[in-house]
Amino acid sequence: MVISNATALAGLTRTELLEMHYKMALMRRFEEKSAEEYTRGKIGGFMHLYIGQEAVGVGCITTLRPSDKILCSYREHGHALAKGMEPGAVMAELFGKITGCSKGKGGSMHMWSNELGILGGNGIVAAQMPIAAGVALAAQYLGEDSVTACFFGDGAVDEGAFHESLNLASIWKLPVVYVCENNQYSMGMAVHKAWAIDSLLPRAAAYNMPGEQIDGMDVISVYESMKRAVEHARSGQGPTLLEIKTYRFRGHSMTDPSYYRTREEEHQWRTTRDPIGIFEKKLLDHGLVTQAEFDNNDTRAIQVSEDAAEFADNSPDPSPEELYTDVMVDNSTALTYRYERK
Amino acid sequence: MRTITYRDALREAIREEMLRDERVFILGEDIAGYGGTYAVTKGLFEEFGEKRVRDTPLAEEVITGAAIGAALGGLRPILELMTINFSLLATDLIVNSAAKLHYMFGGQPQLPLVIRTPGGGGAQRGAQHSQMFESWYAHIPGLKVVMPGTPYDVKGMFKSAVRDPDPVLFIEHELLYNVKGEVPDEDVEYTVPLNLAEVKRPGREVTIITFSRMLHLSLQAADDLSKEGIEAEVIDLRSIRPIDIDLIVDSVKKTNRVVIAEEGWKYYGTGQGLAALIYEHAFDHMDAPIQHVTGADVPMPYSKALERAALPRKSDIIEAVKAIVPAALVRG
Numbered sequence: 001m002v003i004s005n006a007t008a009l010a011g012l013t014r015t016e017l018l019e020m021h022y023k024m025a026l027m028r029r030f031e032e033k034s035a036e037e038y039t040r041g042k043i044g045g046f047m048h049l050y051i052g053q054e055a056v057g058v059g060c061i062t063t064l065r066p067s068d069k070i071l072c073s074y075r076e077h078g079h080a081l082a083k084g085m086e087p088g089a090v091m092a093e094l095f096g097k098i099t100g101c102s103k104g105k106g107g108s109m110h111m112w113s114n115e116l117g118i119l120g121g122n123g124i125v126a127a128q129m130p131i132a133a134g135v136a137l138a139a140q141y142l143g144e145d146s147v148t149a150c151f152f153g154d155g156a157v158d159e160g161a162f163h164e165s166l167n168l169a170s171i172w173k174l175p176v177v178y179v180c181e182n183n184q185y186s187m188g189m190a191v192h193k194a195w196a197i198d199s200l201l202p203r204a205a206a207y208n209m210p211g212e213q214i215d216g217m218d219v220i221s222v223y224e225s226m227k228r229a230v231e232h233a234r235s236g237q238g239p240t241l242l243e244i245k246t247y248r249f250r251g252h253s254m255t256d257p258s259y260y261r262t263r264e265e266e267h268q269w270r271t272t273r274d275p276i277g278i279f280e281k282k283l284l285d286h287g288l289v290t291q292a293e294f295d296n297n298d299t300r301a302i303q304v305s306e307d308a309a310e311f312a313d314n315s316p317d318p319s320p321e322e323l324y325t326d327v328m329v330d331n332s333t334a335l336t337y338r339y340e341r342k
Numbered sequence: 343m344r345t346i347t348y349r350d351a352l353r354e355a356i357r358e359e360m361l362r363d364e365r366v367f368i369l370g371e372d373i374a375g376y377g378g379t380y381a382v383t384k385g386l387f388e389e390f391g392e393k394r395v396r397d398t399p400l401a402e403e404v405i406t407g408a409a410i411g412a413a414l415g416g417l418r419p420i421l422e423l424m425t426i427n428f429s430l431l432a433t434d435l436i437v438n439s440a441a442k443l444h445y446m447f448g449g450q451p452q453l454p455l456v457i458r459t460p461g462g463g464g465a466q467r468g469a470q471h472s473q474m475f476e477s478w479y480a481h482i483p484g485l486k487v488v489m490p491g492t493p494y495d496v497k498g499m500f501k502s503a504v505r506d507p508d509p510v511l512f513i514e515h516e517l518l519y520n521v522k523g524e525v526p527d528e529d530v531e532y533t534v535p536l537n538l539a540e541v542k543r544p545g546r547e548v549t550i551i552t553f554s555r556m557l558h559l560s561l562q563a564a565d566d567l568s569k570e571g572i573e574a575e576v577i578d579l580r581s582i583r584p585i586d587i588d589l590i591v592d593s594v595k596k597t598n599r600v601v602i603a604e605e606g607w608k609y610y611g612t613g614q615g616l617a618a619l620i621y622e623h624a625f626d627h628m629d630a631p632i633q634h635v636t637g638a639d640v641p642m643p644y645s646k647a648l649e650r651a652a653l654p655r656k657s658d659i660i661e662a663v664k665a666i667v668p669a670a671l672v673r674g
Contacts, residue, residue: 069415100448102447103448106448112447113450119451120443129407130404131407131408131414133404133411134414137412138411164401167401327484328444333537336483
């Protein structure tokens with residue numbers, strides 16, 4: 001079967017659609033591999049998996065240019081991969097190895113690359129939101145046309161920083177898109193118990209910015225909404241608040257037995273609302289790709305994840321000297337370095 | 343040399359850095375139209391405009407985060423937090439982000455950020471507006487915390503802070519703004535490093551270690567003591583983190599006695615940390631226990647009479663010195 005590569009769906013070419021599919025598959029397989037390595041004790045501390053939310057990261061980040069910036073929360077392995085980070089550098093960071101993207105000093109919540117515009121996950125809920133406003137301010141100040149995308153969960157909406165950030169972004173018309181990944185639980189707190197109102201649209205209106213509510217299991221819907229928001233920001237019209245409704249298929253973290261929701265509810269989402277399955281069906285229905293191409297993507301994603309884990313496992317730990325580097329840019333001005341290492 | 347106020351010296355430093363580097367801008371509450379709560383930024387809005395002198399909402403968390411983000415984005419922000427008491431609303435961003443990003447991300451991000459904020463008591467501003475929090479911030483690896491006490495130092499250190507690649511908490515004292523001192527003429531460019539203490543008055547019998555407003559009381563105390571035959575060496579820390587322990591140890595080797603004079607509370611603070619460092623590095627040179635002059639261990643009262651009693655006085659420093667300088671050492 002020969003399929004044209006002309007614009008096929010939502011202004012995306014077949015090649016682009018297949019790449020989106022690959023990235024979703026990679027996120028899924030990478031996280032499954034991470035879970036396996038965590039269980040083996042190769043990964044420590046906290047680890048929060050992105051499984052179930054792949055359409056959000058891929059749909060949003062596909063709209064961005066390389067010069068655009070992303071800031072995230074935890075559950076950011078997927079965002080880093082979507083923005084172009086080497087899977088080995090992400091996995092090595094999870095393993096705490098020197099080859100990790102943050103030299104093993106950050107861990108699961110802290111992926112960074114200046115070159116790729118990946119400005120970290122922040123481990124404090126909503127703390128990335130004020131910082132994202134500042135990153136966007138810098139672009140506006142310098143006359144650059146880059147856009148900042150800030151990802152956060154439904155729990156961040158309950159923090160004061162959420163409100164302060166939307167207000168500042170609005171009054172200064174900052175080129176930032178605030179993306180709420182509403183996966184319906186902030187740890188175990190159901191969003192309908194935590195929010196005084198069941199939608200972010202009135203909150204967007206309250207801060208005088210466009211808002212959209214999106215089915216986060218449909219990567220094309222996510223892509224189209226994010227594209228509008230990014231163009232709005234890039235053209236100098238200011239911020240947008242997106243509420244993307246999704247569901248995490250695993251617990252909050254690796255140690256969460258999910259007492260706060262039913263197995264039936266989880267089963268229902270996994271079997272009927274899987275974002276990868278929904279995307280595959282849509283592409284097949286449009287006659288754009290073949291099942292074999294999906295299978296190829298999946299096989300590749302599994303292999304890349306395996307390779308990433310092997311790379312991480314074979315990488316060295318940071319040397320003991322690394323303990324005292326990077327405290328300050330000029331480390332001779334760090335107190336510990338001065339008095340204990342002298 | 344000219345004689346100008348601490349406030350004017352600081353404003354000159356801000357202005358000169360903004361003229362030197364387009365990436366330098368200042369943001370804060372009421373810094374533009376109002377001219378600054380303590381009039382430090384007066385006239386800057388008129389000169390530089392709203393892009394570079396930005397009034398913000400009363401929202402310490404987001405403006406601190408925005409300053410961090412702007413630094414990450416290639417600018418060199420100066421953030422004015424109206425007082426250090428309000429910095430507590432931004433403590434998460436300062437401690438969990440500003441101090442951590444460089445290390446946590448393996449040295450990749452740099453944060454050339456200055457947070458200016460005044461603290462201290464003495465103006466009857468009551469319990470929530472008279473505090474010293476440098477100890478809290480100086481506890482945190484990843485931050486620099488400086489507290490210049492003179493017009494000369496405030497100008498020179500502010501310029502260094504703006505040019506520094508790391509986040510600097512620049513703590514002023516609201517009773518210092520009108521203090522006058524000698525500062526080089528406007529066309530003379532100078533900076534003062536962020537990591538060095540300075541002997542503000544040489545002496546023999548005792549070392550008084552102090553900073554910020556207490557520097558001035560310590561110098562007055564040293565003048566009085568001199569008339570009684572005691573020459574006190576006064577060291578101005580200037581920087582709380584990093585701390586210049588080398589200069590302190592050199593002085594202690596000479597005087598063998600230390601009085602620490604600070605305005606903040608006694609327990610678990612800057613002075614106690616410093617005392618521990620001195621015992622660690624110079625115990626063999628000590629002839630007497632370290633004396634510690636501090637503010638009273640209470641929330642600051644409003645009443646003028648009570649506030650006066652809560653703040654350390656010149657006479658407290660003199661008494662502390664006399665408690666450890668034996669009569670035999672006093673040169674009549």
